[in-house]
Amino acid sequence: MFKDTDFIKSCDVPGPTKEAIRAIILYKSDVSPTDKVVDCGCGTGGITCEFAKRAGEVISIDTNPEAIEITSKNLEKFGLGDNVKLINDDGANALKDIDGIDIAIVGGSGRQLENILDIVHEKLNSKGRIIITAILVDTKVEAINKLKSLGYNPQIMEVNVSNGRVLDRGILMISENPIAIMTAQKR
Template identity: 70%
Template sequence: MIDDLDFISTCDVPGPTKENIRAIILYKSEVTSDETVVDIGCGTGGITCEFAQRAKKVISIDKNPEAINITKKNLNKFNLENNVDLICNDGINALKNIEDIDIGVVGGSGRELEKILELLDSKLKPNGRIIITAILVDTKVEAVNKLKDLGYNPKFVEVNISKGRILDRGIMMTSENPIAIITAKKRG
């Protein structure tokens, strides 16, 4: 796993997704070295970089040109650019031109989550997986409901990581943002 502090980041682009969260996403994804992963809303590229080390191909999408630029810098920093395609576009338009997806990760949907999930479902291979990270309660509910409508049996875990910082008189725990990780597997 790449340490959070090793990533290039900026105030204008969300991320990177915290290391502990990335670890859970990777575990839940069951990614193999012959699979294609699509990262929608890649931000600074934390999830992209982790999958680039493990998957055959990663396609990272973000409509923010600065996010694509930062992701590219992080991929170069960690020498992971060889199997990653970067697309500066919104998720819906980008997905229209992508086929045979093994894993779709949705970290940002630009208020188009339902349409993105419909497209992902139509492009996902049998036994393909969808992973959604959500901070807003509304997004969590929308994701679960849409996955159920599409015939999936979504799994849901809420994660809240706290890290300790040693002070003179003890250890202070600092909570990082709670996030839901919603996973679903397409029936084969």
């Protein structure tokens, strides 16, 4: 796993997804070296970099050109990217040209979550997996309801990671951003 502090960051681009969250996403994805992974809303590329080490092909999408640029720099920094395609476009539009998806990770949807999930559902291979991360309660409810309407049996996990800092008088625990990780597998 890459350390959070190793990533190139920007004030204008979200990320990277925290190391502990990336670890859970990797575990839940059950990624294999032959999998085709789509990272929709890649931000600074934290998830893209982790999957680039483990999957056969990674396609990362973001509407923000700066996010694509920073993801590219992070891939280069870690010596990755030969198996990664970066697309500067909105998720729904970019997904229309991608077939045979084994794992779809949706971290940013630009208010198009239901549309993106409809397209992912059509493009997902048999036994393919969907992973959605969300911090807004409304997005969590929208994701779960949409997955159910598509015939999935979604699971949801709320994660709140706290890291400690040792002080003279004790240990201060500092909470990282809480996030929900929703997973579903095509039947």
